[in-house]
Amino acid sequence: MARVTPNLQGSSTHGTDMSGTALSQIESFATFGCNVPITNPKTPDLITQQTVPPGIQLKEFVRKFFSSKLKMPDGSEVEIWAFEDPLEKDSSKRFQFPSAPIVVGEGDLVHNKLESSKNSHTIHHHGIEPTSMNDGVGHTSFEVTGSYTYQWQATDTGTFFYHCHKNTVLHAEMGMYGMLIILPQDHQRPDGKLNAFAPISGNVPVDIVDNTSFKTPDDLRCYDVEADWVPDEMDPRWHSLNHNAGLCGEDAGLNNFNPIHFLVSGVPYYQQGPQQGQPFATDPKNLELVDVTAKLGETVLVRFVHAGYTVLTIDVPTNLEVVVIEDTGRQLGGKRSPYSAPFRIPINPVIPAPLPLTPARRSTALVRAKTPGRYEFKLTFYHWITGKPLGIAIPTITFI
Ligand SMILES: [Cu+2]
Structure with a gap:
């Protein structure tokens, strides 16, 4: 370059x-x-x-x-x-x-x-x-x-x-x-698909080869459909503050964050009600802005960017193939981080371990399905100090 x-x-x-x-x-x-x-x-x-x-x-x-x-x-x-x-x-x-x-x-x-x-x-x-x-x-x-x-x-x-x-x-x-x-400069491929990265430097990890249909370094960069999911949460009190609030040391209560709205890419999914944890369904029209559809056999690239202040976990459907290929601006196994390697989630489908995401962190995964269906990714937002679950959002990928 x-x-x-x-x-x-x-x-x-x-x-x-x-x-x-x-x-x-x-x-x-x-x-x-x-x-x-x-x-x-x-x-x-x-x-x-x-x-x-x-x-x-x-x-x-x-x-x-x-x-x-x-x-x-x-x-x-x-x-x-x-x-x-x-x-x-x-x-x-x-x-x-x-x-x-x-x-x-x-x-x-x-x-x-x-x-x-x-x-x-x-x-x-x-x-x-x-x-x-x-x-x-x-x-x-x-x-x-x-x-x-x-x-x-x-x-x-x-x-x-x-x-x-x-x-x-x-x-x-x-x-x-x-x-x-x-x-990458070769983002548009001659076969009509898209590349997110250059091929990884090393071999595809054995766990991925043995348990998924991702077999080659080229498989781990190539996709058909993209989903950009940006989780965030909002405390309405903060949204009425002056733009300089707290900047000069006055107590604007910016150490006190009590979000009640939970969003993905600007779409509110969940709101805490008068009864703690009471969900309100979001407008189905809005979900079209977030949810994606792909054909069976296609690969979906999901980019997560955590734009909020809570601790997030992402539970992925156990019957999907999900391989994480990027962590926070670094391609796993890429030229700048050859010491790392892509990994699949859940690591153990018997005891599914959700993918954690902390503020400002990014995670990118490739997703394939074996059977058609609507697959839910459950995002849970936890209080960053108490660890208490505060809200959820459930964007989906549908394979047809
Ligand atoms: Cu600004």
């Missing part, structure tokens, strides 16, 4: 005006206090379509703050904040929650222009690790009131996500996040 190298003869980072950002200050305890730098600098070493090196594609995105209301199963409305995609003409895709996914290829140079539109925000491309000016962490760089173009290169295939990193615990809870997917 060609890498972008800065032109040190021209406008280098050292020649860029970083005044007003945290990078122009000596880091101290106060850096992480409430005086967060707020500015709209120029992007250091900004590459354009005219100056992009040969062999590298420049992919440009815009994300603009917007607020909306999410209708819950009991008819109540919860305010959410998200990122609009102003370049999208279709309004149902332009104003999405979660925000529109960013999908790029390995090696692509990426520009993501934040337009804050109201107050100040940032975009942190979680798991990407670009330069500090482009990392979107307000305290260690700056918050944006107008606009800023984040520039970074997609170096690893896998599942990531982006979110606002201003007063992060609140702005992420409000919904300021979206998926970020980096595909």
Whole structure:
């Protein structure tokens, strides 16, 4: 993969005006206090379509703050904040929650222009690790009131996500996040199927060969249908707070999180009722946004991104073949983590062990069925301190 190298003869980072950002200050305890730098600098070493090196594609995105209301199963409305995609003409895709996914290829140079539109925000491309000016962490760089173009290169295939990193615990809870997917350059296959990764470096683990129809390294990257499932939970009290709540040390109660809504990809599945644990069915129309259908014999790729604050477990149907091929932006057995290996779940079908998922963690699995049917994946949300189950969500895959 060609890498972008800065032109040190021209406008280098050292020649860029970083005044007003945290990078122009000596880091101290106060850096992480409430005086967060707020500015709209120029992007250091900004590459354009005219100056992009040969062999590298420049992919440009815009994300603009917007607020909306999410209708819950009991008819109540919860305010959410998200990122609009102003370049999208279709309004149902332009104003999405979660925000529109960013999908790029390995090696692509990426520009993501934040337009804050109201107050100040940032975009942190979680798991990407670009330069500090482009990392979107307000305290260690700056918050944006107008606009800023984040520039970074997609170096690893896998599942990531982006979110606002201003007063992060609140702005992420409000919904300021979206998926970020980096595909291999040979994503589109000549046989019409899709690749999620390059082939794994080593052999397919014996347990997978013996117990599933996934036999070759190519099997462990290839799929027909994709399901992107982003679990989250919401505490309505938090959704009425000021955007700076708690930032300067005042007690806004952000240590007290009592979610009653449990969602997957913006669709509320379950709400705690007046009687603790009383479920409300979600609108069946909404389930079409999450549930997927595939033909028997096809492979479904499921990407889980945990965008909430609870501890999750995912119970998979024991009569499906489920092989986990990625953990949090690293392909299991891939070139960057050859010491690891894909594994199947449940590991022991007699005592099914659910797949755990903690906040910000991603997990990607390939799924095949032996018989047609509607298969339920049961997500259980547990309180992160007490371990008490709080809610559930049950997205499905139907094989026909
Ligand atoms: Cu924000």
